[in-house]
Amino acid sequence: xxxxxxxxxxxxxxxxxxxxxxxxxxxxxxxxxxxxxxxxxxxxxxxxxxxxxxxxxxxxxxxxxxxxxxxxxxxxxxxxxxxxxxxxxxxxxxxxxxxxxxxxxxxxxxxxxxxxxxxxxxxxxxxxxxxxxxxxxxxxxxxxxxxxxxxxxxxxxxxxxxxxxxxxxxxxxxxxxxxxxxxxxxxxxxxxxxxxxxxxxxxxxxxxxxxxxxxxxxxxxxxxxxxxxxxxxxxxxxxxxxxxxxxxxxxxxxxxxxxxxxxxxxxxxxxxxxxxxxxxxxxxxxxxxxxxxxxxxxxxxxxxxxxxxxxxxxxxxxxxxxxxxxxxxxxxxxxxxxxxxxxxxxxxxxxxxxxxxxxxxxxxxxxxxxxxxxxxxxxxxxxxxxxxxxxxxxxxxxxxxxxxxxxxxxxxxxxxxxxxxxxxxxxxxxxxxxxxxxxxxxxxxxxxxxxxxxxxxxxxxxxxxxxxxxxxxxxxxxxxxxxxxxxxxxxxxxxxxxxxxxxxxxxxxxxxxxxxxxxxxxxxxxxxxxxxxxxxxxxxxxxxxxxxxxxxxxxxxxxxxxxxxxxxxxxxxxxxxxxxxxxxxxxxxxxxxxxxxxxxxxxxxxxxxxxxxxxxxxxxxxxxxxxxxxxxxxxxxxxxxxxx
Numbered sequence: 001x002x003x004x005x006x007x008x009x010x011x012x013x014x015x016x017x018x019x020x021x022x023x024x025x026x027x028x029x030x031x032x033x034x035x036x037x038x039x040x041x042x043x044x045x046x047x048x049x050x051x052x053x054x055x056x057x058x059x060x061x062x063x064x065x066x067x068x069x070x071x072x073x074x075x076x077x078x079x080x081x082x083x084x085x086x087x088x089x090x091x092x093x094x095x096x097x098x099x100x101x102x103x104x105x106x107x108x109x110x111x112x113x114x115x116x117x118x119x120x121x122x123x124x125x126x127x128x129x130x131x132x133x134x135x136x137x138x139x140x141x142x143x144x145x146x147x148x149x150x151x152x153x154x155x156x157x158x159x160x161x162x163x164x165x166x167x168x169x170x171x172x173x174x175x176x177x178x179x180x181x182x183x184x185x186x187x188x189x190x191x192x193x194x195x196x197x198x199x200x201x202x203x204x205x206x207x208x209x210x211x212x213x214x215x216x217x218x219x220x221x222x223x224x225x226x227x228x229x230x231x232x233x234x235x236x237x238x239x240x241x242x243x244x245x246x247x248x249x250x251x252x253x254x255x256x257x258x259x260x261x262x263x264x265x266x267x268x269x270x271x272x273x274x275x276x277x278x279x280x281x282x283x284x285x286x287x288x289x290x291x292x293x294x295x296x297x298x299x300x301x302x303x304x305x306x307x308x309x310x311x312x313x314x315x316x317x318x319x320x321x322x323x324x325x326x327x328x329x330x331x332x333x334x335x336x337x338x339x340x341x342x343x344x345x346x347x348x349x350x351x352x353x354x355x356x357x358x359x360x361x362x363x364x365x366x367x368x369x370x371x372x373x374x375x376x377x378x379x380x381x382x383x384x385x386x387x388x389x390x391x392x393x394x395x396x397x398x399x400x401x402x403x404x405x406x407x408x409x410x411x412x413x414x415x416x417x418x419x420x421x422x423x424x425x426x427x428x429x430x431x432x433x434x435x436x437x438x439x440x441x442x443x444x445x446x447x448x449x450x451x452x453x454x455x456x457x458x459x460x461x462x463x464x465x466x467x468x469x470x471x472x473x474x475x476x477x478x479x480x481x482x483x484x485x486x487x488x489x490x491x492x493x494x495x496x497x498x499x500x501x502x503x504x505x506x507x508x509x510x511x512x513x514x515x516x517x518x519x520x521x522x523x524x525x526x527x528x529x530x531x532x533x534x535x536x537x538x539x540x541x542x543x544x545x546x547x548x549x550x551x552x553x554x555x556x557x558x559x560x561x562x563x564x565x566x567x568x569x570x571x572x573x574x575x576x577x578x579x580x581x582x583x584x585x586x587x588x589x590x591x592x593x594x595x596x597x598x599x600x601x602x603x604x605x606x607x608x609x610x611x612x613x614x615x616x617x618x619x620x621x622x623x624x625x626x627x628x629x630x631x632x633x634x635x636x637x638x639x640x641x642x643x644x
Contacts, residue, residue, distance in 0.1 A: 034061075042058050079173045082169025083168060115629075133451070150163075156333075166290050197251075198564065218552070220490060236408065263617075311399050412432050429450075496563040582613060
């Protein structure tokens, strides 16, 4: 029996009109004087765009900051892999863009499953992000006259995406990294590299620190602070094959969940339509091609099933440009969830292309003929080069092959308007929280949210909490709560090392991924989800009985690292399926086959499911408890999404 507690979550959304909420909040929040900020210590876990920008800003404000990354440099955070761009409502093209339209497109793109106040604030601060990054020297593309250039991304009909060729994430991360490095040099930020957070420490119900393992030496250390900020990204690697870097994991947010931070909308995962198809079963990860390519590339499959001719031998009359045919208003720039399901539909009809018949074509011949090869090379040259290196196919001569793959996760830790979780003093920013994207993220909005949270939201809202702890020292790491937490971490690690199994961690991870992609991937149904909820616990039990982790803790041991992360993925994967089973509707990236229109589009049920599903951990042997945050739409009326 599913136990629920509706309406127990306080989102702390300010009063006033949508346009007044953030300004009103800033005018009424508690302040910490500049001379008092140095008395407070903040821990930031993760140094991608959200974490690096937050840590740098905290340091600039005067706080004492400890920042942790499991990389050897903050520059290696997965934010570097984002290619296509970052959204902002500058309206440089005078094509009708505005803060409200960015807000509206984001709400609509998320299929009306996100909180209005948070999304509007995101749109408000988007323009400040561009100014900040330009001042830092981020080399955004520019037009002939010197103004910053824009291009379009899926789900919108304006050009609002700022970009730096196909390296936008890398360039933005270098900007925030430089800001972070400045604070490290000044001594306001202490940066810990090759360090992974394995536990959140609570005292009297609030977050007071973390337990960390040095990935090089295996040393377990504890760190105390007045507040803890998690900026550790998403959890698509639960699927094993995803576009995420192989080190990306959900351990930090899952440890927080087990300590009382509720987890929201776990089933809202995004399948990105523009990924290089897998080449064999034993491939370890997938490579993403930027969504920006859909600006000039046309997506098609052969009109007839099982047409094995090379693409240059298939005439126009035998090609199906299915997105342009099905969605004429948006064409190849429909949102990611729509494009992904449409591609799957073609593959299911035996129209797949490539050696394994598991892709669709992304063709640039029309654009090259219209604009010239030099223009296409200037826009996408590094992406074309990357594709050729991976596939040994030249996109200037033959179409790219793409197929949807697990990418971004809209679910994450539940946070209120201040970005605080249900654990006081514990915050989640960027992809680690659920707050801005609903059931589907529009392209170029991830970088926007990460930098908005880090530069322009959390530096303000955290002061509202810290003000109550002025002249209070952080809890000592000699306190029993730290000893208990570090002992629990050691016990968990030793359990893996003591296990004398026969199978590798990767084998179990791959098997878990197969279950999730089949039953909780692009399409879900009740029978499949029920099967997954039976198969995952059985595989988890086998994992603990038969996993083999070689080596020891007191050294570099990547198998031990993976074991802890995969153990958390088992529990997280189960919650993903439970959340998907509970949500008896289709919305955004969550597509329940029982709930679709006659022509195969997602069918929401606003009367019953216009809420955030927030799950509370209740123990190892009991089901999680569901809490509901009802979503109120006062400024946009939920309608059936149409891109036709």
